[in-house]
Amino acid sequence: MEPNEKMTPMLDPDRLLAEAAALAPPLPDTVFMARLMADARRLQPPLPMPSSPRAVVLPALARPGGRGALLDALADVFGGRGALAAMMLATVTGFYLGVAQPSVLTSLTGLSREAPLDTLDLMSGSDGLWKETTP
Amino acid sequence: MPKDTLGDVSDDTLLVLYANGDAEAARTLTLRLAPRALGYSGRILGDRAEAEDVVQEAMLRLWRMAPDWRPGEAQVSTWLYRVVSNLCLDRKRAQKRRPAVTLDDAPDLAAGGPDAVTRMMQDQRMAALNDALATLPERQRQAVVLRHIEGLANPEIALVLDIGVEAVESLTARGKRTLTAALSGKRATLGYLGEGED
Numbered sequence: 001m002e003p004n005e006k007m008t009p010m011l012d013p014d015r016l017l018a019e020a021a022a023l024a025p026p027l028p029d030t031v032f033m034a035r036l037m038a039d040a041r042r043l044q045p046p047l048p049m050p051s052s053p054r055a056v057v058l059p060a061l062a063r064p065g066g067r068g069a070l071l072d073a074l075a076d077v078f079g080g081r082g083a084l085a086a087m088m089l090a091t092v093t094g095f096y097l098g099v100a101q102p103s104v105l106t107s108l109t110g111l112s113r114e115a116p117l118d119t120l121d122l123m124s125g126s127d128g129l130w131k132e133t134t135p
Numbered sequence: 136m137p138k139d140t141l142g143d144v145s146d147d148t149l150l151v152l153y154a155n156g157d158a159e160a161a162r163t164l165t166l167r168l169a170p171r172a173l174g175y176s177g178r179i180l181g182d183r184a185e186a187e188d189v190v191q192e193a194m195l196r197l198w199r200m201a202p203d204w205r206p207g208e209a210q211v212s213t214w215l216y217r218v219v220s221n222l223c224l225d226r227k228r229a230q231k232r233r234p235a236v237t238l239d240d241a242p243d244l245a246a247g248g249p250d251a252v253t254r255m256m257q258d259q260r261m262a263a264l265n266d267a268l269a270t271l272p273e274r275q276r277q278a279v280v281l282r283h284i285e286g287l288a289n290p291e292i293a294l295v296l297d298i299g300v301e302a303v304e305s306l307t308a309r310g311k312r313t314l315t316a317a318l319s320g321k322r323a324t325l326g327y328l329g330e331g332e333d
Contacts, residue, residue, distance in 0.1 A: 036190075
């Protein structure tokens, strides 16, 4: 018969090992724990020094590509969308004034084509000032 | 970090907290790991004072290694068992074999435990187990204690002992057989002669 078959239950290795495993590990005494903690404190890296707040650079917001992106870039160059709109309006107006028919312009200014500019009396009450007088 | 929040924190995290200067993490980790390491080294060395020296050295290495610890790569307890195993082997090689743990060295039981007679019998059984463990070759003893008392799985024991899983299985099987044979010789000493025989 094998030795383990003749063994009493109280000395069965499996039962003994299970009994040993169920026992709580020995509690280290306070002096020993104090030694361990002293070692831990001695070897512990120091706390990191608090640093001054640093500016956080946020990633640029994603903008839609294409025409919208081009307009945004232009607006950034000229100082914003409002400024860009004003400049575009001025450009369109100037272009219109440059290519428009004169009749349209005279209607805007109240002048007529029948009255040429060289006969226009801009200062009707000042003719006398230009007359030469003999003493 | 507040004291009452560290109980559920993993060993990995506690070690990182220690490396970052958290003193409470060191205390929690010591209370968690030192008793297990002490129990293991005590069974391997059979001497409480030697076991404490080994655990202190192992914990020193743990604190020194803490800034370089990479969480998730290994378990802190496995790492510590490995260091303790190696230190125990070194001690065993450097000195003559000492007597196994005596009854006086057996771990104290918690208050409120079994009555005196039951406790005495339990002490005798644990002493017999320790004596039988002391007869095992070093690696077999480590494998048996890690597997059957410390409750480690075979892959973890393989990491601790730096061997393959199959070698762990072989070591524990042979260790159990040797242990059985050693315990059979203890029956007369412990008053079991004649019991259980055909």
